[in-house]
Amino acid sequence: MFLLTCWHQIVYPGGSGKTSAARIFAAALNCLSHKGKNVKKPCGECQECTLFFARRSRDVKEVDSVSLNKAENLRYIIKNAMLPPVSSSFKAFIIDECQLMQGSTWSTLVNSLEEECHRIIFIMITPDLSKLPRGEIHGSQRFHFPKIKESDIVQRLEKICLEEGLDYDQNALEFIATRSNGSLRDGEMTLEQLSLLGKRITISLTYELIGIVSGDELLELLALALSPDTSNTVKRAAELMRSRIDPMQLISQLAILIMDILFGKFHEKISDVKRQFFERHTCEYTCITLTLYINPWYHQ
Numbered sequence: 001m002f003l004l005t006c007w008h009q010i011v012y013p014g015g016s017g018k019t020s021a022a023r024i025f026a027a028a029l030n031c032l033s034h035k036g037k038n039v040k041k042p043c044g045e046c047q048e049c050t051l052f053f054a055r056r057s058r059d060v061k062e063v064d065s066v067s068l069n070k071a072e073n074l075r076y077i078i079k080n081a082m083l084p085p086v087s088s089s090f091k092a093f094i095i096d097e098c099q100l101m102q103g104s105t106w107s108t109l110v111n112s113l114e115e116e117c118h119r120i121i122f123i124m125i126t127p128d129l130s131k132l133p134r135g136e137i138h139g140s141q142r143f144h145f146p147k148i149k150e151s152d153i154v155q156r157l158e159k160i161c162l163e164e165g166l167d168y169d170q171n172a173l174e175f176i177a178t179r180s181n182g183s184l185r186d187g188e189m190t191l192e193q194l195s196l197l198g199k200r201i202t203i204s205l206t207y208e209l210i211g212i213v214s215g216d217e218l219l220e221l222l223a224l225a226l227s228p229d230t231s232n233t234v235k236r237a238a239e240l241m242r243s244r245i246d247p248m249q250l251i252s253q254l255a256i257l258i259m260d261i262l263f264g265k266f267h268e269k270i271s272d273v274k275r276q277f278f279e280r281h282t283c284e285y286t287c288i289t290l291t292l293y294i295n296p297w298y299h300q
C-alpha cells in the first residue's frame with residue numbers, strides 16, 4: 001500500500017487547495033494519455049479523465065472520514081480496496097479531514113491494507129498533522145500546503161464580484177480576506193452569504209454577518225465606559241450583545257482596541273468618531289501617552 005498524506009501545518013480550516021490538489025493528483029495517476037510517461041497533469045479528455053471529472057469513476061472514491069469510524073463502513077471500504085481497479089491503473093481513496101478518524105480506525109485500515117498490492121492509494125487530507133497517529137502515518141509521503149496570501153484572496157473575491165455583478169467596498173473584501181485565515185474557501189463562502197443579504201458588499205454588512213462590532217461602535221462604547229454614565233454603558237453593551245455579538249467576542253475586541261490605543265496604532269486613518277473620542281478624553285489620552293513615554297517597554 002502507498003499511503004499519501006496531504007497536510008497543512010497550521011491549525012486552520014481548509015481552502016488552501018488541498019482537496020482540489022488531491023483530486024487532480026488522483027486523476028493524473030489514471031490519465032491514459034500519460035501511460036508509461038512521467039505524469040504532470042491529467043489531460044481532461046481521455047476516458048479515465050472524463051469518468052473522473054463527471055464523478056462517475058468507479059476507481060476513485062471520496063470517503064467521509066467520520067463515517068469510517070463505523071465498523072461496517074470501514075469493512076466495506078477495505079473490501080472495496082482489495083478488489084482490483086475496474087478500468088484504471090490505480091484505485092484511489094480521497095479522505096478529507098482524516099484527523100476525525102479514530103485511532104482504531106487508522107490501525108484497522110493501515111493493518112488491513114499493509115500486505116496489499118501497490119495499486120491502491122489513500123490520499124489523506126488534514127489541516128492538523130499533529131492529530132494523526134504517528135505510527136500509522138510513518139513512511140507516508142507528505143505535502144505541505146501553505147496558507148493563501150490575503151492579497152491573493154482579495155484578488156479572487158474582486159474577480160467573483162465582477163463576474164457576479166456585485167458592487168463592493170474594497171475595505172470589505174480586505175476584511176473578509178483577513179478573517180479567512182488563508183482559506184480561499186472560507187473567503188468565498190463569506191462573500192456568497194453577503195451577496196444574499198444585499199447587492200453591495202459593504203464593511204457594515206460584513207461586520208453584521210460575521211458578528212463583530214465596528215471600530216466606531218466600539219469606540220463609542222469605550223467612551224461611555226470612561227464616562228460616569230454607568231447605566232447607559234450597561235444598556236449599550238447589552239444592546240450590542242442582544243443584536244448580534246457574542247459577549248466574549250465583544251470583550252476581545254475591546255481589549256484589542258485598548259491595546260491599539262496604548263501602542264498608538266489607533267491614530268491611523270482617523271475618523272470623526274475617533275477625533276471626538278480623543279477630544280472628549282484628552283486627559284485619559286495624555287495619561288496613556290505619558291505612560292508610553294516613561295515606560296520604554298511599550299515601545300518594544
Ligand SMILES: [Zn+2]
Nearest residue numbers: 031043046049
Ligand atoms: Zn486523461
